Amino acid sequence: MDFDEMDDMKEARERARTFAEKYFTEELAESADRDEKFPMDLVEISRKEKILDFSNPWKILVSIEELCRRDPGLGISVTITAFGSENLMLFGSDYLKEHYMNSVLEGKKTMGLGVTEAGGGSDVSSVRTEAKKEGDHYVLNGGKMFISNGQIADFFVVLARTSPPPSPEKRHRGLSTFVVESSAPGFTANKLHGKLGVRATNTAELIFDNVKVPEQNLIGEEGKGFYYIMTFFNISRIYVAAQGLGIAQGALDRMMEFAKNSTNLANEGDLKEEIHFAIAEVATRIEAARNITYKAASYLFNFNPNPVVTSMAKYYAAETAVFAAKKALEITGLTGITSKLERVYRDSKILEIWEGTSEVEKLIISRMMTKNQGGN
Ligand SMILES: Cc1cc2nc3c(=O)[nH]c(=O)nc-3n(C[C@H](O)[C@H](O)[C@H](O)COP(=O)(O)OP(=O)(O)OC[C@H]3O[C@@H](n4cnc5c(N)ncnc54)[C@H](O)[C@@H]3O)c2cc1C
Incomplete structure (x- = not known):
């Protein structure tokens, strides 16, 4: 190794x-x-x-x-400007790759992913946006909530229902993914204001009012959308874990900087011990989070994804980012609260929410572990 x-x-x-x-x-x-x-x-x-x-x-x-x-x-x-592109890479036709994906990877266009709806994002199978086939196109009606790049993307990968579920327990069936252009008549994006953090990112509500989508913009096969999105999350969660590693490392950098400059502070002895402990604790957690993240990445990049390790990486790296940002704020006291650390702390929280909340990651880990145990 x-x-x-x-x-x-x-x-x-x-x-x-x-x-x-x-x-x-x-x-x-x-x-x-x-x-x-x-x-x-x-x-x-x-x-x-x-x-x-x-x-x-x-x-x-x-x-x-x-x-x-x-x-x-x-x-x-x-x-984040290529967010969702893996859906096209893995499941898109040659036409979709050439027409949409390549321009994003070449940095000429921006895209987004529309999965979450106002009724709740964790339960992906509860999607209510409808796509009805009419001749050589689909007609989309419904809406998406909290969509990154909502107002700036040229197009989105959108999850919509194309047929009713066979039973309430099988709601994940009958969902499909489409490429929807933001220039299409009937498409509206309303910017969301007042987010806690990552306020530099553009987040919007999307509305589809009889939006016509050509049939060639269906990604992969009709009815497989839920599986495609779950596969995508197993990739994107690793990149969210990387966001967490970065944020935590940035908080640690600022703690180290503060420690270096803190020799003139009152109660130097007490404060220094507290600083040393905080630095050691944050650094250890970053090391652990990095190891899990790189292990999950190694499985994925070698075409053998391990969803349990991936969810562990996303959950633990996100928690580490929030922990590190909070510790950095605390040990730097007034300096931290009034500095950019205040912004970093607010920014860190989103990692415990998007691409699966920490609760959802823990459910995946535990359910898959107990299921595998039962199956052996
Ligand atoms: C800034 C920002 C950008 C985003 N960008 C995108 C994007 O580009 N595309 C996109 O599709 N979505 C995006 N999202 C949505 C994000 O993925 C969802 O917010 C997230 O999936 C959680 O969904 P929710 O907010 O509807 O919460 P809910 O699903 O309503 O959950 C509420 C709470 O209940 C808990 N909970 C839910 N189900 C369970 C359960 N079964 N067991 C235990 N606890 C549970 C959750 O952990 C959470 O604490 C974005 C969100 C934000 C804030």
Whole structure:
């Protein structure tokens, strides 16, 4: 077993770090947060400099870490513009790949994923948006809630119901995924304001009012949408775990910086011990979270995904990010509460919510473990 990073990972990490140091200024991070403004100019620069290399998932993973380490709001904004593209990569036709996916991976277009609805996001099978086949197209009616890139994406992968479920227990059947263009008549995106964190990201409610979608925009087979989305989550959760590693590492960086500069503080002895303990605890948790995340990534990138380890990585890295940001706020006291750490703490919370809440991840882990035990 080799724990050393490969050379191309090291190089990608270094490039992302240098990029973030240069362009993620405190002024930009603060204004994007305050004004809830998506940093499109920054995204354009990152595209030009090819900060994300979609040909190598390990490079993407460490780049996400480094960008979120510097600033979560800006880091996530820069790395979320291809959100959902794996659905097209894995299940899309050649037409969908050529017509939609390639332009996103080349940095020419932005996409999003519409799964969550107002009635609750955790139960994906409860989707009520309908897609009715009429001749050579489908007609979509319904809505999605909390959709990242909602107002800025050129198109979305959307989960909708194409046939009634055979029984209440089998609601996951009869769902399908489509590519829906935001320019289609009947499509509306309403920006959501006042989020706790990641306010630099663009989040919207989507409304489909008789939106016509050509039949060639059906992804894969009709009725398989639920399975496609679950497969996608097993990929995207690893990247959320990478966001968590980055945020936690960024909080640790700031704690170390504070420790270095804290020699003049009153009650130096007591405070120092507290700082040392906090640094040790956060650093240990990051190490554990990184090991689980890289193990989950290793399974996935070798085409042998392990959903239990993936959910462990997502749940634990998210918790580590929130823990680290909170510790950093606490030990830096007034300095932390009035500094960018306040923003980092708010930003960290989303990791325990999107792509499956921590409760949902724990249910997956436990259910799959107990099921496997029973089946042997
Ligand atoms: C900023 C932001 C961006 C987002 N971006 C996207 C996006 O791009 N695309 C998209 O589709 N969605 C997106 N989401 C939605 C996100 O994935 C959902 O918020 C998440 O899945 C949880 O769904 P919910 O908020 O409806 O909560 P609910 O599902 O209503 O859950 C509420 C609470 O109940 C708990 N709970 C639910 N079910 C169970 C259970 N069976 N057992 C125990 N506890 C349970 C949950 O853990 C949670 O604490 C985004 C959300 C936010 C806030």
